[in-house]
Amino acid sequence: MVHSLVVGIAGGSASGKTTITTRLRTAVEQSGRTVDVLASDPYMYHDVDRGPTFVSPTTGEVTFDCNRPESVDWLAFLRDLGTRTSDVAAPDVLLVEGLMILHVAAVRERLDLRLFVELDADERALRRLLRDMKEPRGLRxxxxxxxxxxxxxxxxxxxYIEPSRQYADIIVRGDAPPDRVQPLLLAMIDRLLGEHSAREPST
Structure with a gap:
């Protein structure tokens, strides 16, 4: 059975993870490989009854904290990760994206290539402000x-997020020109796919 090559893409909120993931997906597809994406955001609890909370010093309200590892249903995430990478229709490459995927050991150990997207804190904060004002996220x-x-x-x-960069195989800037980043990442994926295929048992 052929298993997917799993590429993890982690980094801070609004660092550029989704943009890099989308561009990398297109590049892998154009190289003739099959590719899919599994993001951790859909596995987030999103409510104060199930996920972690904090009391806002500003408002005094109990608020859901999506910036802690316990905010994600990792058991469900890992279950789907296993299914997506070992199914008969598994893609050649599975891109796994999320804030905490390098922090959570059970996920980190499943990654064949680990990327960390870095960006200066002030730029991330500004991007987050502009994004959240535009999107229907409830924080306008x-x-x-x-x-x-x-x-x-x-x-x-x-x-949690910044310390997890120590586990990355490569660190990329979230504001780096795509024509500098994509060829490097695609070359690494091609090399790993060759090694990956060589290790797969013949049927």
Whole structure:
């Protein structure tokens, strides 16, 4: 049975993970390989009854904290990761994207290639502000977005996300020109696919 090559793409909120994942997916497809994406965001609990919370110093309200590892249903994520990579229709490459995928050991150990997307904190904060004001995320007021960044996102990044860069095989800038990053990543994937295929038992 052929198993997918699993490429993990981690990094802070608004660092450029999704953009790099999307571009890399297109590049892999254009190289003639099959590729799919598994993101951790859909596995997030999104409510105060099931996920971690904190009391906002600004409002005094109990708020869902999406910047802690316990905010994601990792058991379900790992189950689907196993299915997606070993199914008869498994793609050649599975791109796994998420804030904490290098922090969580059970996920990290499943990755054949580990990427960390870095970007300066002020740029991430600005990107997050602009993004959340445009998207229907429930955080459209600048003051609300800024408070959540200070009280949750910044802290979670320092505690869990930034330290996980030590596990990365390669660190890329979230604002790097695509024509500099994509060829390098595609070459690494091609090399690993060759090694991956050589290790697969013949049927």
């Amino acid at each position: 007021e600048p003051e609300v977005i800024a408070n959540y960044y200070r009280e949750s996102a910044r802290i979670g990044h320092a505690l």
